[in-house]
Amino acid sequence: xxxxxxxxxxxxxxxxxxxxxxTGKITVNGKExxxxxxxxxxxxxxxxxxxxxxxAGQFDVNCNVDGGGVTGQxxxxxxxxxxxxVKYNAELKPAMKAVGLLTRDPRMVERKKPGQKKARRRFQxxxx
Numbered sequence: 001x002x003x004x005x006x007x008x009x010x011x012x013x014x015x016x017x018x019x020x021x022x023t024g025k026i027t028v029n030g031k032e033x034x035x036x037x038x039x040x041x042x043x044x045x046x047x048x049x050x051x052x053x054x055x056a057g058q059f060d061v062n063c064n065v066d067g068g069g070v071t072g073q074x075x076x077x078x079x080x081x082x083x084x085x086v087k088y089n090a091e092l093k094p095a096m097k098a099v100g101l102l103t104r105d106p107r108m109v110e111r112k113k114p115g116q117k118k119a120r121r122r123f124q125x126x127x128x
Contacts, residue, residue, distance in 0.1 A: 004087050008080030010105055013068030015076035019084040022060030024050075028077065029065055042074040049082040052099050053092045079104060 001021045008015040026033035026046065037043050050056040061081060065073045082101040086093045096102050110119040117123050 001088075004084045006080045006084035006087060008076040008078065008083065008104075010075035010079065011068050011072035011108060013065060013072035013076040015063055015065045015073065015080045017064075017077065017080040017084060018062045019059050019081070019088070020062075021058065024057035024059065026061045026063070028063040028073075033063075037070060037074050042070060045074045046077050046081070048078060048099075049085055049096060049101050052096055052101065053085055055085065055092075059088075075105065 003018045003020045005016065005018050008017070028036040033046055034043060037046060047056065050059075061084075063077050063080070065077060067073075068076070078101065082096050086096070086102065093102070112119050115123075
């Protein structure tokens with residue numbers, strides 16, 4: 001099996017992954033996934049596509065992640081892994097779609113408006 005590449009995005013994070021048959025080793029920007037994503041919640045998020053499809057330990061994943069914070073990066077990696085698994089075997093798609101792994105989360109940071117302190121917060125009103 002040659003390398004399957006896929007792309008995942010979340011907020012401002014972009015994850016490019018290369019998945020090959022292997023032992024289940026996940027590398028993110030040259031580090032182990034357990035080191036790169038410090039909390040158990042983020043680690044479980046990255047491994048969720050493998051758990052849902054029952055393919056844990058069958059693939060090695062090499063990720064390049066850029067932009068955003070660790071939460072956005074972990075979700076971008078999760079989406080990329082799910083897309084790569086669908087490229088590998090299209091029969092896995094319904095199971096992942098039912099859990100919501102193939103949906104790109106469209107939420108982005110709202111822009112700051114002129115004349116306001118932040119996106120929605122206005123400057124304090126002075127009556128006198």
